[in-house]
Protein backbone atom coordinates (compact mmCIF):
# COMPACT_ATOMS: atom_id res chain seq x y z
CA UNK A 1 0.00 0.00 0.00
CA UNK A 2 1.17 3.52 -0.82
CA UNK A 3 3.00 5.20 2.08
CA UNK A 4 3.19 8.93 1.95
CA UNK A 5 6.21 10.66 3.46
CA UNK A 6 7.16 13.77 5.35
CA UNK A 7 8.90 16.54 3.40
CA UNK A 8 11.87 17.81 5.40
CA UNK A 9 14.90 19.78 4.25
CA UNK A 10 13.79 19.60 0.63
CA UNK A 11 13.50 15.79 0.59
CA UNK A 12 10.81 13.21 1.18
CA UNK A 13 11.59 11.03 4.18
CA UNK A 14 10.03 8.37 6.40
CA UNK A 15 9.01 9.17 9.98
CA UNK A 16 11.92 8.44 12.31
CA UNK A 17 9.97 6.09 14.57
CA UNK A 18 8.76 4.18 11.50
CA UNK A 19 5.08 4.29 12.49
CA UNK A 20 2.17 4.91 10.14
CA UNK A 21 -1.55 5.64 10.39
CA UNK A 22 -4.31 4.43 8.06
CA UNK A 23 -5.77 6.95 5.65
CA UNK A 24 -9.38 6.09 4.82
CA UNK A 25 -11.19 7.03 1.59
CA UNK A 26 -14.53 8.51 2.74
CA UNK A 27 -16.32 7.45 -0.46
CA UNK A 28 -15.72 3.74 0.20
CA UNK A 29 -14.78 3.52 3.86
CA UNK A 30 -11.60 1.62 2.82
CA UNK A 31 -8.00 2.34 3.82
CA UNK A 32 -6.15 3.46 0.70
CA UNK A 33 -2.80 4.71 1.92
CA UNK A 34 -0.64 5.06 5.02
CA UNK A 35 0.61 8.30 6.46
CA UNK A 36 3.53 8.98 8.81
CA UNK A 37 2.63 9.02 12.50
CA UNK A 38 5.26 11.69 13.13
CA UNK A 39 6.58 12.57 16.56
CA UNK A 40 8.63 15.29 18.18
CA UNK A 41 11.81 13.80 16.63
CA UNK A 42 10.47 14.54 13.15
CA UNK A 43 9.46 18.05 14.19
CA UNK A 44 12.95 18.59 15.69
CA UNK A 45 14.53 17.49 12.41
CA UNK A 46 12.32 19.91 10.49
CA UNK A 47 13.17 22.76 12.87
CA UNK A 48 16.90 22.07 12.45
CA UNK A 49 16.48 22.28 8.67
CA UNK A 50 14.41 25.46 8.96
CA UNK A 51 17.03 27.08 11.21
CA UNK A 52 19.70 26.53 8.56
CA UNK A 53 17.45 27.81 5.79
CA UNK A 54 16.22 30.93 7.57
CA UNK A 55 19.20 33.22 6.84
CA UNK A 56 19.07 32.25 3.17
CA UNK A 57 15.31 32.72 2.77
CA UNK A 58 14.96 35.85 4.85
CA UNK A 59 18.03 37.29 3.12
CA UNK A 60 16.37 37.08 -0.29
CA UNK A 61 14.54 40.07 -1.69
CA UNK A 62 10.76 40.07 -1.81
CA UNK A 63 11.04 39.80 -5.56
CA UNK A 64 13.13 36.62 -5.35
CA UNK A 65 10.80 35.01 -2.83
CA UNK A 66 7.79 36.10 -4.86
CA UNK A 67 9.21 34.48 -8.00
CA UNK A 68 9.54 31.14 -6.21
CA UNK A 69 6.01 31.34 -4.80
CA UNK A 70 4.73 32.17 -8.28
CA UNK A 71 6.40 29.01 -9.60
CA UNK A 72 4.62 27.03 -6.89
CA UNK A 73 1.29 28.53 -7.95
CA UNK A 74 1.98 27.62 -11.59
CA UNK A 75 3.29 24.19 -10.56
CA UNK A 76 0.00 23.31 -8.89
CA UNK A 77 -1.96 24.71 -11.80
CA UNK A 78 0.04 22.57 -14.23
CA UNK A 79 -0.92 19.46 -12.28
CA UNK A 80 -4.50 20.59 -11.66
CA UNK A 81 -6.16 17.26 -12.53
CA UNK A 82 -3.86 15.29 -10.26
CA UNK A 83 -4.42 17.64 -7.32
CA UNK A 84 -8.19 17.72 -7.94
CA UNK A 85 -8.45 13.92 -8.00
CA UNK A 86 -6.31 13.58 -4.87
CA UNK A 87 -8.32 16.16 -2.91
CA UNK A 88 -11.63 14.64 -3.87
CA UNK A 89 -10.51 11.11 -3.00
CA UNK A 90 -8.96 12.12 0.33
CA UNK A 91 -11.86 14.27 1.52
CA UNK A 92 -14.94 12.72 -0.13
CA UNK A 93 -15.97 15.96 -1.83
CA UNK A 94 -17.31 15.90 -5.40
CA UNK A 95 -14.59 16.19 -8.04
CA UNK A 96 -16.38 19.23 -9.44
CA UNK A 97 -16.03 21.09 -6.13
CA UNK A 98 -12.32 20.32 -5.84
CA UNK A 99 -11.95 21.43 -9.48
CA UNK A 100 -13.88 24.68 -9.10
CA UNK A 101 -13.08 25.72 -5.55
CA UNK A 102 -10.35 23.93 -3.61
CA UNK A 103 -7.43 23.66 -6.00
CA UNK A 104 -8.00 26.90 -7.98
CA UNK A 105 -8.15 28.76 -4.66
CA UNK A 106 -4.90 27.13 -3.52
CA UNK A 107 -3.35 28.27 -6.82
CA UNK A 108 -4.57 31.82 -6.25
CA UNK A 109 -3.37 31.86 -2.62
CA UNK A 110 0.21 31.28 -3.79
CA UNK A 111 -0.24 33.70 -6.67
CA UNK A 112 -1.64 36.45 -4.45
CA UNK A 113 1.03 36.20 -1.74
CA UNK A 114 3.77 35.86 -4.37
CA UNK A 115 2.88 39.37 -5.47
CA UNK A 116 2.44 40.55 -1.85
CA UNK A 117 6.08 39.65 -1.20
CA UNK A 118 7.02 42.41 -3.63
CA UNK A 119 4.63 45.02 -2.29
CA UNK A 120 5.49 45.11 1.39
CA UNK A 121 6.26 48.68 2.43
CA UNK A 122 7.42 50.20 5.68
CA UNK A 123 5.64 52.99 7.53
CA UNK A 124 6.93 56.27 8.84
CA UNK A 125 5.44 58.76 11.28
CA UNK A 126 6.67 62.32 11.19
CA UNK A 127 6.73 64.18 14.54
CA UNK A 128 6.46 67.93 14.20
CA UNK A 129 9.73 69.50 15.44
CA UNK A 130 10.94 66.23 16.97
CA UNK A 131 11.93 63.73 14.33
CA UNK A 132 10.78 60.79 12.24
CA UNK A 133 9.77 57.29 13.25
CA UNK A 134 10.16 54.53 10.77
CA UNK A 135 8.81 51.03 11.29
CA UNK A 136 10.41 47.97 9.79
CA UNK A 137 8.74 44.58 9.49
CA UNK A 138 10.98 41.55 9.72
CA UNK A 139 10.04 37.87 9.47
CA UNK A 140 9.52 36.14 12.81
CA UNK A 141 11.79 33.17 12.10
CA UNK A 142 10.33 29.66 12.19
CA UNK A 143 6.55 29.47 12.30
CA UNK A 144 4.05 26.60 12.60
CA UNK A 145 0.98 26.25 10.37
CA UNK A 146 -1.68 23.71 11.33
CA UNK A 147 -4.73 23.23 9.13
CA UNK A 148 -7.99 21.22 9.13
CA UNK A 149 -9.53 18.63 6.82
CA UNK A 150 -12.48 20.45 5.28
CA UNK A 151 -10.66 22.48 2.60
CA UNK A 152 -7.29 20.76 2.80
CA UNK A 153 -4.89 22.39 0.31
CA UNK A 154 -6.93 25.59 0.16
CA UNK A 155 -6.52 26.33 3.90
CA UNK A 156 -3.01 24.86 4.09
CA UNK A 157 -1.84 27.27 1.36
CA UNK A 158 -3.81 30.17 2.89
CA UNK A 159 -1.40 29.97 5.83
CA UNK A 160 1.90 28.88 4.38
CA UNK A 161 1.86 31.29 1.41
CA UNK A 162 1.87 34.50 3.54
CA UNK A 163 4.23 32.92 6.07
CA UNK A 164 6.73 32.21 3.28
CA UNK A 165 6.13 35.48 1.41
CA UNK A 166 7.09 37.44 4.50
CA UNK A 167 10.38 35.56 4.82
CA UNK A 168 9.69 32.91 7.45
CA UNK A 169 10.60 29.24 7.37
CA UNK A 170 7.62 27.00 8.00
CA UNK A 171 6.82 23.74 9.76
CA UNK A 172 3.38 22.80 8.48
CA UNK A 173 0.99 20.03 9.39
CA UNK A 174 -2.13 19.20 7.39
CA UNK A 175 -4.92 17.22 9.02
CA UNK A 176 -4.10 13.53 9.39
CA UNK A 177 -7.51 12.84 7.79
CA UNK A 178 -6.68 14.66 4.53
CA UNK A 179 -2.88 14.69 4.02
CA UNK A 180 -2.59 13.81 0.35
CA UNK A 181 -2.46 17.13 -1.47
CA UNK A 182 -0.01 18.51 1.11
CA UNK A 183 2.12 15.46 0.35
CA UNK A 184 1.96 16.17 -3.40
CA UNK A 185 2.90 19.78 -2.75
CA UNK A 186 6.42 18.63 -1.80
CA UNK A 187 7.02 17.68 -5.45
CA UNK A 188 5.99 21.15 -6.61
CA UNK A 189 8.19 22.75 -3.95
CA UNK A 190 11.18 20.74 -5.18
CA UNK A 191 10.66 21.95 -8.74
CA UNK A 192 10.14 25.56 -7.68
CA UNK A 193 13.73 26.24 -6.67
CA UNK A 194 12.83 26.97 -3.06
CA UNK A 195 15.88 26.42 -0.85
CA UNK A 196 15.83 23.20 1.17
CA UNK A 197 14.41 23.56 4.69
CA UNK A 198 12.27 26.62 3.98
CA UNK A 199 8.99 24.67 3.95
CA UNK A 200 8.80 21.42 5.89
CA UNK A 201 5.64 19.31 5.86
CA UNK A 202 5.05 16.94 8.74
CA UNK A 203 2.23 14.39 8.70
CA UNK A 204 0.63 12.85 11.74
CA UNK A 205 -1.87 13.35 14.49
CA UNK A 206 -2.70 16.54 16.29
CA UNK A 207 -1.99 14.79 19.54
CA UNK A 208 1.68 14.05 18.69
CA UNK A 209 2.89 15.90 15.60
CA UNK A 210 0.64 18.96 16.08
CA UNK A 211 1.39 19.17 19.77
CA UNK A 212 5.14 18.91 19.11
CA UNK A 213 4.90 21.89 16.74
CA UNK A 214 2.96 23.95 19.26
CA UNK A 215 5.42 23.12 22.06
CA UNK A 216 8.70 23.51 20.18
CA UNK A 217 10.55 26.48 21.72
CA UNK A 218 12.11 27.54 18.40
CA UNK A 219 8.76 27.84 16.64
CA UNK A 220 7.80 31.42 17.41
CA UNK A 221 4.30 31.72 15.99
CA UNK A 222 1.41 29.35 15.39
CA UNK A 223 -1.25 29.87 12.75
CA UNK A 224 -4.02 27.39 13.46
CA UNK A 225 -7.36 26.64 11.81
CA UNK A 226 -9.58 24.02 13.38
CA UNK A 227 -12.04 23.37 16.17
CA UNK A 228 -12.58 25.75 19.09
CA UNK A 229 -11.63 23.10 21.68
CA UNK A 230 -8.30 22.44 19.94
CA UNK A 231 -7.73 26.20 19.64
CA UNK A 232 -8.30 26.58 23.35
CA UNK A 233 -5.73 23.87 24.09
CA UNK A 234 -3.20 25.45 21.71
CA UNK A 235 -3.71 28.88 23.27
CA UNK A 236 -3.18 27.43 26.76
CA UNK A 237 0.01 25.68 25.67
CA UNK A 238 1.53 28.43 23.55
CA UNK A 239 0.63 31.53 25.58
CA UNK A 240 3.16 30.95 28.42
CA UNK A 241 5.86 30.60 25.74
CA UNK A 242 4.80 34.05 24.37
CA UNK A 243 4.20 32.71 20.89
CA UNK A 244 2.25 34.78 18.44
CA UNK A 245 -1.08 33.10 17.79
CA UNK A 246 -3.61 33.27 15.00
CA UNK A 247 -6.63 31.07 15.71
CA UNK A 248 -9.38 30.48 13.14
CA UNK A 249 -11.94 28.35 14.94
CA UNK A 250 -15.49 27.03 14.76
CA UNK A 251 -18.70 28.72 13.75
CA UNK A 252 -22.48 28.47 13.89
CA UNK A 253 -23.27 31.05 11.29
CA UNK A 254 -26.66 32.74 10.95
CA UNK A 255 -28.32 33.27 7.59
CA UNK A 256 -30.91 36.04 8.11
CA UNK A 257 -33.57 36.29 5.40
CA UNK A 258 -35.98 39.21 5.19
CA UNK A 259 -39.24 39.06 3.21
CA UNK A 260 -38.13 41.81 0.81
CA UNK A 261 -35.12 39.87 -0.54
CA UNK A 262 -34.58 38.75 -4.13
CA UNK A 263 -36.22 35.37 -3.53
CA UNK A 264 -34.76 33.41 -6.44
CA UNK A 265 -31.21 34.57 -5.83
CA UNK A 266 -31.57 33.97 -2.10
CA UNK A 267 -32.98 30.46 -2.40
CA UNK A 268 -30.35 29.36 -4.92
CA UNK A 269 -27.53 30.69 -2.77
CA UNK A 270 -29.01 29.43 0.49
CA UNK A 271 -28.99 25.86 -0.83
CA UNK A 272 -25.28 26.32 -1.51
CA UNK A 273 -24.46 28.11 1.73
CA UNK A 274 -26.16 25.29 3.62
CA UNK A 275 -24.78 22.23 1.86
CA UNK A 276 -21.65 23.06 -0.16
CA UNK A 277 -18.87 20.63 0.74
CA UNK A 278 -21.49 18.58 2.66
CA UNK A 279 -21.95 21.56 5.00
CA UNK A 280 -18.33 21.23 6.08
CA UNK A 281 -17.23 24.80 5.42
CA UNK A 282 -16.62 26.95 8.46
CA UNK A 283 -18.62 29.68 6.63
CA UNK A 284 -21.74 27.62 5.89
CA UNK A 285 -24.91 29.19 7.28
CA UNK A 286 -26.30 26.46 9.52
CA UNK A 287 -28.99 28.52 11.31
CA UNK A 288 -31.47 30.01 8.86
CA UNK A 289 -33.74 32.73 10.25
CA UNK A 290 -36.64 33.71 7.99
CA UNK A 291 -39.05 36.62 8.40
CA UNK A 292 -42.41 35.08 9.33
CA UNK A 293 -44.34 36.46 6.34
CA UNK A 294 -41.92 34.61 4.00
CA UNK A 295 -41.49 31.51 6.14
CA UNK A 296 -43.96 29.12 4.46
CA UNK A 297 -42.94 30.09 0.94
CA UNK A 298 -39.27 29.71 1.88
CA UNK A 299 -39.80 26.37 3.60
CA UNK A 300 -41.66 24.84 0.65
CA UNK A 301 -39.16 26.02 -1.98
CA UNK A 302 -36.08 25.24 0.12
CA UNK A 303 -37.14 21.74 1.12
CA UNK A 304 -38.11 20.95 -2.47
CA UNK A 305 -34.69 21.98 -3.77
CA UNK A 306 -32.73 20.35 -0.98
CA UNK A 307 -34.53 17.02 -1.35
CA UNK A 308 -33.43 16.98 -5.02
CA UNK A 309 -29.70 17.37 -4.27
CA UNK A 310 -27.97 14.23 -5.52
CA UNK A 311 -25.82 12.54 -2.89
CA UNK A 312 -23.35 10.33 -4.69
CA UNK A 313 -19.74 9.21 -4.82
CA UNK A 314 -17.26 12.01 -5.56
CA UNK A 315 -16.48 10.91 -9.11
CA UNK A 316 -20.14 10.87 -10.18
CA UNK A 317 -20.56 13.98 -12.37
CA UNK A 318 -24.14 14.31 -11.08
CA UNK A 319 -23.06 14.43 -7.44
CA UNK A 320 -24.08 17.64 -5.74
CA UNK A 321 -22.91 16.23 -2.42
CA UNK A 322 -20.29 13.59 -1.70
CA UNK A 323 -19.26 11.78 1.47
CA UNK A 324 -18.58 13.45 4.80
CA UNK A 325 -14.96 13.19 5.80
CA UNK A 326 -14.86 10.21 8.19
CA UNK A 327 -16.89 7.63 10.02
CA UNK A 328 -16.55 9.33 13.44
CA UNK A 329 -17.60 12.62 11.87
CA UNK A 330 -20.60 10.95 10.21
CA UNK A 331 -21.61 9.44 13.57
CA UNK A 332 -21.26 12.84 15.22
CA UNK A 333 -23.49 14.52 12.62
CA UNK A 334 -26.11 11.74 12.84
CA UNK A 335 -26.08 12.03 16.65
CA UNK A 336 -26.95 15.74 16.33
CA UNK A 337 -29.92 14.85 14.13
CA UNK A 338 -31.13 12.51 16.89
CA UNK A 339 -30.55 15.27 19.45
CA UNK A 340 -32.60 17.68 17.34
CA UNK A 341 -35.51 15.24 17.38
CA UNK A 342 -35.23 14.85 21.16
CA UNK A 343 -35.24 18.63 21.45
CA UNK A 344 -38.58 18.75 19.62
CA UNK A 345 -37.38 19.40 16.07
CA UNK A 346 -39.15 18.08 12.97
CA UNK A 347 -36.98 16.74 10.15
CA UNK A 348 -38.44 18.17 6.93
CA UNK A 349 -36.08 16.31 4.60
CA UNK A 350 -33.05 14.03 5.03
CA UNK A 351 -32.10 13.00 8.54
CA UNK A 352 -30.50 9.71 7.53
CA UNK A 353 -27.34 8.00 6.33
CA UNK A 354 -27.39 7.22 2.60
CA UNK A 355 -26.20 3.83 1.39
CA UNK A 356 -24.90 3.77 -2.17
CA UNK A 357 -24.27 0.73 -4.37
CA UNK A 358 -20.98 -1.20 -4.09
CA UNK A 359 -18.12 -0.31 -4.03
CA UNK A 360 -19.42 2.76 -2.21
CA UNK A 361 -21.77 0.92 0.16
CA UNK A 362 -19.58 1.56 3.22
CA UNK A 363 -18.94 5.22 2.40
CA UNK A 364 -19.91 8.02 4.75
CA UNK A 365 -22.93 9.63 3.09
CA UNK A 366 -25.63 11.69 4.80
CA UNK A 367 -28.76 13.10 3.15
CA UNK A 368 -28.96 16.91 3.30
CA UNK A 369 -31.11 17.61 6.33
CA UNK A 370 -33.47 20.47 7.14
CA UNK A 371 -35.00 20.74 10.62
CA UNK A 372 -37.64 23.13 11.97
CA UNK A 373 -39.45 23.70 15.22
CA UNK A 374 -36.44 24.15 17.49
CA UNK A 375 -35.86 26.84 20.08
CA UNK A 376 -33.06 29.20 19.09
CA UNK A 377 -31.19 28.41 22.30
CA UNK A 378 -31.34 24.59 22.23
CA UNK A 379 -28.10 22.61 21.82
CA UNK A 380 -28.77 21.84 18.13
CA UNK A 381 -28.92 25.58 17.49
CA UNK A 382 -25.97 26.47 19.68
CA UNK A 383 -23.31 23.80 18.99
CA UNK A 384 -21.31 23.42 15.81
CA UNK A 385 -22.41 20.36 13.81
CA UNK A 386 -20.21 20.98 10.75
CA UNK A 387 -22.19 18.74 8.43
CA UNK A 388 -25.18 18.75 6.04
CA UNK A 389 -27.70 19.86 8.67
CA UNK A 390 -29.48 23.21 8.89
CA UNK A 391 -32.31 24.50 11.05
CA UNK A 392 -34.97 26.97 9.94
CA UNK A 393 -36.61 29.36 12.38
CA UNK A 394 -39.12 32.19 11.79
CA UNK A 395 -38.69 35.69 13.24
CA UNK A 396 -41.00 38.68 13.58
CA UNK A 397 -38.68 41.67 13.97
CA UNK A 398 -35.17 42.68 13.05
CA UNK A 399 -34.33 42.88 16.76
CA UNK A 400 -35.48 39.32 17.32
CA UNK A 401 -33.48 38.06 14.33
CA UNK A 402 -30.35 39.75 15.67
CA UNK A 403 -30.91 38.48 19.18
CA UNK A 404 -31.15 34.89 17.92
CA UNK A 405 -28.27 35.32 15.48
CA UNK A 406 -26.01 36.65 18.24
CA UNK A 407 -27.02 34.08 20.84
CA UNK A 408 -24.20 31.56 20.31
CA UNK A 409 -20.64 31.62 21.63
CA UNK A 410 -19.47 31.82 18.00
CA UNK A 411 -19.07 34.78 15.65
CA UNK A 412 -17.40 33.76 12.41
CA UNK A 413 -19.63 34.84 9.52
CA UNK A 414 -23.20 35.89 8.76
CA UNK A 415 -25.33 36.26 5.64
CA UNK A 416 -28.13 38.79 5.31
CA UNK A 417 -30.77 38.86 2.56
CA UNK A 418 -32.79 42.05 2.08
CA UNK A 419 -33.31 44.70 -0.58
CA UNK A 420 -33.58 47.46 2.05
CA UNK A 421 -30.17 49.11 1.87
CA UNK A 422 -30.32 50.77 5.27
CA UNK A 423 -31.45 47.60 6.98
CA UNK A 424 -28.71 45.60 5.28
CA UNK A 425 -26.03 47.91 6.69
CA UNK A 426 -27.71 48.13 10.08
CA UNK A 427 -27.90 44.38 10.49
CA UNK A 428 -24.34 43.97 9.21
CA UNK A 429 -23.24 46.50 11.80
CA UNK A 430 -24.98 44.74 14.67
CA UNK A 431 -24.45 41.10 13.90
CA UNK A 432 -21.57 39.60 15.90
CA UNK A 433 -19.35 38.20 13.17
CA UNK A 434 -15.98 38.85 11.58
CA UNK A 435 -17.33 38.42 8.04
CA UNK A 436 -20.75 39.50 6.72
CA UNK A 437 -22.14 38.81 3.27
CA UNK A 438 -25.04 40.97 2.09
CA UNK A 439 -27.15 39.24 -0.57
CA UNK A 440 -24.34 36.83 -1.47
CA UNK A 441 -22.18 34.13 0.07
CA UNK A 442 -18.56 32.94 -0.09
CA UNK A 443 -17.48 35.65 -2.48
CA UNK A 444 -13.78 35.95 -1.81
CA UNK A 445 -11.39 38.90 -2.02
CA UNK A 446 -7.96 37.84 -0.82
CA UNK A 447 -7.15 41.37 0.38
CA UNK A 448 -9.89 41.45 3.02
CA UNK A 449 -9.52 40.46 6.70
CA UNK A 450 -10.71 36.92 7.35
CA UNK A 451 -11.60 35.60 10.81
CA UNK A 452 -14.11 35.58 13.59
CA UNK A 453 -15.02 37.10 16.92
CA UNK A 454 -15.93 35.46 20.26
CA UNK A 455 -15.16 31.71 20.29
CA UNK A 456 -14.58 31.74 16.52
CA UNK A 457 -11.04 32.89 16.91
CA UNK A 458 -8.34 35.41 17.58
CA UNK A 459 -6.68 37.48 14.86
CA UNK A 460 -7.34 37.77 11.15
CA UNK A 461 -5.91 36.14 8.06
CA UNK A 462 -5.91 37.47 4.49
CA UNK A 463 -4.08 40.30 2.73
CA UNK A 464 -1.92 42.58 4.87
CA UNK A 465 -3.42 41.11 8.05
CA UNK A 466 -1.62 37.86 7.31
CA UNK A 467 1.62 39.60 6.30
CA UNK A 468 1.51 41.60 9.54
CA UNK A 469 0.87 38.49 11.61
CA UNK A 470 3.91 36.76 10.14
CA UNK A 471 6.24 39.71 10.78
CA UNK A 472 7.51 41.62 13.80
CA UNK A 473 7.36 45.41 13.75
CA UNK A 474 10.32 47.43 14.96
CA UNK A 475 9.99 51.19 15.37
CA UNK A 476 13.06 53.44 15.13
CA UNK A 477 12.93 57.13 16.04
CA UNK A 478 15.50 59.58 14.71
CA UNK A 479 15.34 63.08 16.21
CA UNK A 480 16.16 66.23 14.27
Ligand code: NDP
Pocket residue numbers: 146147148149150155173174175176177204205206207209210211214225226227228230231233234248249250251281282384386412451452456457
Ligand atom coordinates in the same frame (compact mmCIF):
# COMPACT_ATOMS: atom_id res chain seq x y z
P1 NDP B 1 -9.33 20.00 14.70
O1 NDP B 1 -9.27 21.08 15.70
O2 NDP B 1 -9.65 18.64 15.16
O3 NDP B 1 -7.96 19.87 13.91
C1 NDP B 1 -7.38 20.93 13.18
C2 NDP B 1 -5.90 20.66 13.01
O4 NDP B 1 -5.27 20.68 14.28
C3 NDP B 1 -5.58 19.27 12.44
O5 NDP B 1 -4.42 19.35 11.66
C4 NDP B 1 -5.36 18.47 13.68
O6 NDP B 1 -4.61 17.34 13.45
C5 NDP B 1 -4.60 19.48 14.53
N1 NDP B 1 -4.62 19.22 15.97
C6 NDP B 1 -5.53 18.52 16.69
N2 NDP B 1 -5.17 18.50 18.01
C7 NDP B 1 -4.03 19.23 18.11
C8 NDP B 1 -3.17 19.58 19.19
N3 NDP B 1 -3.42 19.20 20.44
N4 NDP B 1 -2.09 20.34 18.94
C9 NDP B 1 -1.82 20.75 17.70
N5 NDP B 1 -2.58 20.42 16.62
C10 NDP B 1 -3.68 19.69 16.82
O7 NDP B 1 -10.35 20.50 13.59
P2 NDP B 1 -10.89 19.68 12.36
O8 NDP B 1 -9.75 19.20 11.53
O9 NDP B 1 -11.90 18.71 12.87
O10 NDP B 1 -11.60 20.83 11.51
C11 NDP B 1 -12.90 21.21 11.69
C12 NDP B 1 -12.98 22.48 12.50
O11 NDP B 1 -12.26 23.51 11.86
C13 NDP B 1 -14.39 23.01 12.65
O12 NDP B 1 -14.61 23.40 13.98
C14 NDP B 1 -14.41 24.22 11.74
O13 NDP B 1 -15.34 25.21 12.11
C15 NDP B 1 -13.02 24.71 11.87
N6 NDP B 1 -12.67 25.55 10.74
C16 NDP B 1 -12.53 26.89 10.94
C17 NDP B 1 -12.24 27.74 9.90
C18 NDP B 1 -12.05 29.19 10.12
O14 NDP B 1 -11.52 29.83 9.22
N7 NDP B 1 -12.42 29.76 11.23
C19 NDP B 1 -12.10 27.21 8.52
C20 NDP B 1 -12.25 25.80 8.43
C21 NDP B 1 -12.53 25.00 9.51
P3 NDP B 1 -5.36 15.93 13.17
O15 NDP B 1 -6.44 16.15 12.19
O16 NDP B 1 -4.25 15.18 12.62
O17 NDP B 1 -5.86 15.49 14.51
